[in-house]
Every structure is written in C-alpha cells, then in structure tokens.
Amino acid sequence: MSLGGDRDLLGVRVRAILDEWFWAVALVAVVVAGAGGYVAYTAYAAPGTTVEERQVSSWEGNGSYTTAATVTEPNPLYATGTELSDRPAYFLTVSPRLDGTFAFEYAASGGGSVDVAVEQTLVVRAVEEGEDGSTVEYWRIEEPLGTTDASGVTPGEPVRTTFSRNVSRVANRAANVTERLGGTPGSTRITVINTVALDGEVNGQPVERSATYRLPVGVDGSTYAPGETGGQAVTGSTTERITRERTYGPAWRVGGPVALLIGVVGLAGLTYGRYDGQLAVSVAERDRLDFESTREEFDDWITTARLPSAVLDRPRVDVDSLSGLVDTAIDVDARVFERPDGAAFYVPHEGLLYAYTPPRGEAVVADERDGASTGRPPDADSEGDGGADES
8 A cells, every 4th residue: 555545645745845845836826816916906996098099080082084985987886976985995996086084072971171173184105114113204295184173072072074085196196206206115105194182171170182093095906995093092080089998808807816816825725734734744754755756666677466475484685775676686687576565575586585665654554553443454465375486
C-alpha cells in the first residue's frame, strides 16, 4: 500500500508543494485577487466614459452623361431623322453628330441651397503611355462648349447642360494636325470635360467644392463610342461627439468577481493551512515521497511476486535504499521482486536474500491501526510456495 492509497499520496504531494512554494503560490493568489478586484471595480463601480463620433448629417453629389445621335444620312438600317440614344457605338457615316447631356445633382439629409456653375470643354490630344505607366502628351487642343449657371439649387434638383459636336469632323481635324506635324506617336483621344463648382449651404453647413467629370469618345474606323463617365462624387458629412458610459462584457462583469473570489478564498485557505500546520509534511511522509519517486524511476527493474518461504528464510542482507537494491540486482544480473502489498523488496542471490523495506508514511501507519482493530493486518502477505524461482 502506498501512503494509504494513491489519493493519500497525491494529497501529501500537494501539501509538500504548497509548503515549499508557499510564498510564490500566495503571491499568485494576491495577484489574482488584485486583478479580479480591479476588473470588478472597473466594470461595476467606475466604468468610466468613452467618446464616440456620430454622423448627424451627410450629402453627396455626382454627375452623369447621356448621349444620342440623329441619323442624317440614308442607310439600310435606320430612317433618316431617327434618334439613337445611349448606344454603345454610333456610325460616323450615318450619324456623325454626337448630342450629349451632362446632369449634376446632389442629395442631402438635411436640405440645402447651392449655386452650381458648370463649364464644358472639348479636349482633343495625342498621348502615348510609357511602360512605367506615365503618359506623354504630344499636342492638345481645347474648345469651349459653353457654361451653365444655376442658383438656389436644392437636393434632388438636377442641373443640366448640353453639347453637340460632329465627331467625324473632330476626328478629321485631329488627323490633319497629326499629318501636318509629320506624324505623331501614340493615339488621338477625344474627351468632353465638365467642371462643376458648388457654393452655398448644405445641411446647415457652408459648402464650397468642385469636381470634374469626363466623357471619353473613342473613334475606331467607321464608328465612335462614348465611354464610361470618369470622375468621383463629392461628399460631405457632419458629426458630433457623444460621451457615454463605457460598458463591459461578461469577461469583465463575471470574470472579475470570480477571480476576486478565487484569489481571496485561495489566499485565506493557504494562510490558515500554513499557520494551522495543515500544510506541514512529516519526515516519514517526505521519505515516502522520495521512495515513490525512486520506485517510479526503477519500475523496469522491479517485478511484483510472491516469493516462496524457502527463499524468504535465507540469511537476510538489509539494504538502506531502493536504489541501492536495484544497483545490487544489476551487479548480480537479477530482478528486484516486490511484495504485492509493496511492503518489501527482495533480490535473492547465491543463498542470500537482499532486502529493502520502504518507509510506510503516516497514512499507512493509520491503515495498520485500522487493520489491527479488525484482526487482520492490511499488508498481510501469505507467501506461497510457487512464486518466483530462486536465483
């Protein structure tokens, strides 16, 4: 029997650890209690405040293009005078004039009134893109297409301006410039540009902004194609700072009190056990712990067996430690035999019986007293005649 059973041995080991590392464990308990107290106090008594920004108003403005072309030349597809609108491409020989409309409007959460000025420009240029993504512009022609002004424009009210140009003539003009310059590297690009300027008040706040929107027109053989609108929306917002009480999740609101309770109870238990002597480990218990450690270390050399009486009656040589008995077994090339109750270890060799009796420990002594009251020792070992062979 080992210290009254595995549970008793585990209890002694725990007490030995707590006794040896008392101040370190106590410090851990203090830290846990302190951290738990701080977390609990913060979560319940002094959560503090946090400042957040909340959007109270916003606005956004954007521009867009619509295109159309009227059929002016006889052809097998469309009757003369037919208006073609928002097509991906138009034929230069059938409907060479591009009619376009640019519209700008804005939306606001709290109303507004602004003055809008739109300036239109037709830009024709020859450019070439380098391998590094840079753009080289060889020549550029700008032609004003007119301006539009509007006052007191409210949210949702569009400001429109129109333009009309013969794309075939513009393309021929660009080709003529290239020819007269002796040929130009790169490609010719045609772009309608609308620059919008805003000045006024939106959502109760002054606004002075500008934005540019581009409509590229690509010419490819007998067709021309308006491209996607280029440009970004203009936006604005108003925010306010709000101070509110900080809130904490379950990790703080539950974890803090639990950690505080564990730390305080643990520290109180350690202190009481220390000064009441409940953590003290006797000499016999420490000897038993040392023995159990050695027993586990040399388990491969030990066999549990019941030795015959003839072997147990041999002259006995007492060894003062289990490790010494194992060394003896190694020297004589024999096994170490352990009684089934763990009360003794033997190495029989050449008519002698080398023996070691382990420390019993206080729990085992108490078991023996209990066994005595029933008339049967707890480690009584009836040695049979057919056990391990004699060495």
